[in-house]
Amino acid sequence: MSDKKIIETIDLRRDFIVGDETVRALKGINFSVKEGEFVTIMGTSGSGKSTLLNILGCLDTPTSGEYLLDGIPVKNMHRNERAFLRNRKIGFVFQSYNLLPKTTALENVELPLIYNSTVTAKERRERAEQALISVGLKDRMYHKSNQMSGGQMQRVAIARALVNNPVIILADEATGNLDTRTSFEILCLFQDLQKQGKTIAFVTHNPELEFYSGRSIILKDGHVTDDRVNNEIRLAAETLANMPKEED
Amino acid sequence: MGNLGSLFKIAIRALLNNKTRSLLTMFGIIIGVASVITMLAIGEGSKKSIQSTIEGMGSNMITIFPSSGKMGGVHQGGSTMQTLRIEDYEAVKKKCEFISDISPLVNASGQAIYGSNNTPTSMYGVTADYLNVTKYKLKSGKLFTDRDVRCNAKVCVIGQTVVDNLFTNNENPIGQYIRFKSIPFQVIGVLEEKGEGTMGNDQDDIIFAPYTSVQKRILAITHINRIVASAISDNDTDSAIAQISEIIREKHDLQGGEENDFNVRSQKEMLSMMSTTMDTLTILLACVAGISLFIGGVGIMNIMYVSVTERTKEIGLRMSIGARGRDIMLQFLIESVLLCVTGGILGIILGFTATWALSSLSGWPTLISSSSVALSFFVSTLTGIFFGWSPARKAARLDPIEALRYE
Incomplete structure (x- = not known):
């Protein structure tokens, strides 16, 4: 693990104006994520984790404070600049996969590179194939999204998040729609990616998942209430092996 | 800027994913463009055919006819006025120096009878000059002479249609007697075929006789219906019209402020008048078609919002x-333009088919100009951009957070 900070937040605040009231969703968040870390960000609903994720993903900007992504200050960036940043530096994995319907896995994975004019059509295809191979879907490249299982769809989504070589993968409840076994398979994939040097921020409300990451940030009422390092990381692959075989 | 080729691919896929919907949406544009093409083809075709027939009749022809006016306090249409007289004809013939040929015209319609055959036709009472003015030619026999005119001779020259209708046994009409309104006329000549006239009328369904005979023996009138003349050349037409007006005004004793009780029109004016009328008609037809194109565009807009x-x-x-x-x-604009352009192309094909079907079924003259095709194509592309703009902008302005959360 290097000392390079991928994510750094400085007194991050985000207020929403609802009617006459000001709702303060984030009340001064300070933390940083170094290159190669696997961090779980946990909190119950209403804790501000969605707001934080939106800001970390450059979909939203803080009301005050600063957010540095790979050393770049985001706060005062224009919409289009943030779109560029998302395209080059961030890989999103969503709870509901968000694949394009009736579209092959390969084309879904190619999507981020379509918005990058420096990548040629040929290179785009090669990189998408590579990303699909790395998530174990070598045989499913030409399957359409509606012909795949939830686990396979999430793997396509992860491949899509990898294809632009992002500095960080932001996963939003990435196992939320999957059954336990498939969840651990996906978790296993994330752990593998971390081993390959990827930086991962995994947002979840499932407390069990913190045992599988190296660090947990706990969010409550817009504050970071705990930021703890986990020295006994469980391997998702082992958990998977110990699971009782499903009866068909 | 995203890769344009990929955006096209995305748009095509999006449209193919909803084949039925895309086709139904395009239908408005298809009908719109097809009707623009067809309507313009009809308009342009009629204009062209009118132009060519009028030009065939000689563009230096001048017609003098009574204008509508009051007779005994009652307003009358031009055709019932009796203000034009043979003296007017004679005065113009004597004094006007810009005309080469001139003839009065009285016309009567009725049945022409020969043996057991009869046919409805028109008899024009004219002088022999009339054939020069209107470019009729004699096929066989001879024309009536000035002497025939002077003594109200019962002779006539007949057109091919009349020949076909009356002389069904292939006999030679020359020298035979036909009866028109009970008066026997000897056929002394047959005209060469001239074909359809300006209004699609048969110009060969005609009998020419000395005007004096028609005036006195058939109609029993003293006025004449028209005077036709031809200017010496195209360039003389305007001077001829001016001079003719002057001569007839003098003849009719019209004072300075009084309006003409007659009209003098050249074929050229007729041509431009007809063209103007046809242009108006074409514009009208195009407007109707344009409205359906507009409605098609609204359909596109609607479906783009849904999309x-x-x-x-x-x-x-x-x-x-x-x-x-x-x-x-750009993605959504490409999609709506693609919808419209595809619809436009299909519409052009349908327009061609409809035009062809129309002209072969009804015999209407049609003309598809390349400009109307180009116009349709251009307009349908523009429709795509125009009606796709607002939905596309709505898409572009969505907040990504809200949009991702949308179910």
Whole structure:
């Protein structure tokens, strides 16, 4: 693990104006994520984790404070600049996969590179194939999204998040729609990616998942209430092996 | 800027994913463009055919006819006025120096009878000059002479249609007697075929006789219906018209402020008048067609709004992976333009088919100009941009967070 900070937040605040009231969703968040870390960000609903994720993903900007992504200050960036940043530096994995319907896995994975004019059509295809191979879907490249299982769809989504070589993968409840076994398979994939040097921020409300990451940030009422390092990381692959075989 | 080729691919896929809907939406544009093409083809075709027939009649022809006016306090249409007299004809013939041929005209319609055959036709009472003015030619026999005119001779020259209708046994009409309104006329000549006239009338369904005979023996009138003349050359037409007006005004004793009780028109004026009328008609037809194109466009707009709403989540995803507002905008614009252009092309094909069917079924003259095809294509592309703009902008302005959360 290097000392390079991928994510750094400085007194991050985000207020929403609802009617006459000001709702303060984030009340001064300070933390940083170094290159190669696997961090779980946990909190119950209403804790501000969605707001934080939106800001970390450059979909939203803080009301005050600063957010540095790979050393770049985001706060005062224009919409289009943030779109560029998302395209080059961030890989999103969503709870509901968000694949394009009736579209092959390969084309879904190619999507981020379509918005990058420096990548040629040929290179785009090669990189998408590579990303699909790395998530174990070598045989499913030409399957359409509606012909795949939830686990396979999430793997396509992860491949899509990898294809632009992002500095960080932001996963939003990435196992939320999957059954336990498939969840651990996906978790296993994330752990593998971390081993390959990827930086991962995994947002979840499932407390069990913190045992599988190296660090947990706990969010409550817009504050970071705990930021703890986990020295006994469980391997998702082992958990998977110990699971009782499903009866068909 | 996203890769344009990929955006096209995305748009095509989006349209193919909803084949039925795309086709139904395009239908408005198809009908719109097809009707623009067809209507313009009809308008242009009629204009062209009128122009060519009028030009065939000689563009230096001048017609003098009574204008509508009052007779005993009662307003009358021009055709019932009796203000034009043979003296007017004689005065113009004597004094006007810009005309080469001139003839009075009285016309009567009725049955022409020969043996057991009869046919409805028109008899024009004229002088022999009339054939020069209107470019009729004699096929066989001879024309009536000035002497025939002077003594109200019962002789006539007949057109091919009359020959076909009356002389069914292939006999030679020359020298035979036909009866028109009970008066026997000897056929002394047959005209060469001239074909259809300006209004699609048969110009060969005609009998020419000395005007004096028609005036006195058939109609029992003293006035004449028209005077036709031809100017020496095209350039003399305007001077001829001016001079003729002067002569007849003098003859009719019209004072300075009084309006003419007659009209003098040249074929050229007729031509431009007809063209103007046809242009108006063409514009009218094009407007009707344009309205249906507009409605087609509204249909496109409607479906594009539906499409944007349906695909809110997709838009959110695209934005989250780096699509800028203008990439999204371009994607939806390409989609609506593609819809319209495809509809436009199908519409052009349908327009060609409809035009062809129309002209072969009804015999209407039609003309598809390349400019009307280009116009249709251009307009349908423009329709796509115009009506796709607002839905595309709506898509581009979506907030990615909201869009991703949309269910």
